[in-house]
Amino acid sequence: LVALEREPAPAHRLRRDPRRRELAAEQATGAALDRLDGAGWHTLHSLPLPGGDRVHHLLIGPGGLFALHVLPARGQRVRIADPLVTLGRRAPRPVLRRVRADADRASHALTAQVRPVLVLVGPAHVSHTAAPRSVRVLTDRELPDLGRAGGALKPADVEALHAMARDRATWKRL
Secondary structure, rough: OOHHHHHEEEEOOOOOHHHHHHHHHHHHHHHHHHOOHHHHEEEEEEEEOOOOOOOEEEEEEEEEEEEEEEEEOOOOOEEEOEEEEEEEEOOOEEEHHHHHHHHHHHHHHHHOOOEEEEEOOOOEEEEEOOOOOOOOEEEEOOOHHHHHHOOOOHHHHHHHHHHHHOOOOHHHOO
């Protein structure tokens, strides 16, 4: 959002600014995660990491800790061949490496296992050459499934990890 305000797209642009699609996808994902709040889950949004990266969403609850990376894919075919993700006709990008790296950094900061999740918002179809190694891939419609997971953390642990994750100093140590 801040980047959009600092550097607005040129007025003569024919296509919509892709950052707006990314922001809308992240906001929709955040709203879906916030609905899990009453079931013992906590969500933190847009956690800055040193070097300019950020964790899009961090979900903490009875099922564990999840670092979610959001990818807008509205109406597109998505092909996943670990570590590459291809949206429509675009060139493949090593998105799964970034998803894993963000989760690893969050694990280091929180001294607890944080599992990586790639959230595809609005895809027409998702195909895998093989199941991605250690990354859970969900569509935005499948997000409530994360809230059904349980048995990994006790309520006191959830609260302690949530307090630690909310502390900005936690993320500056990386």
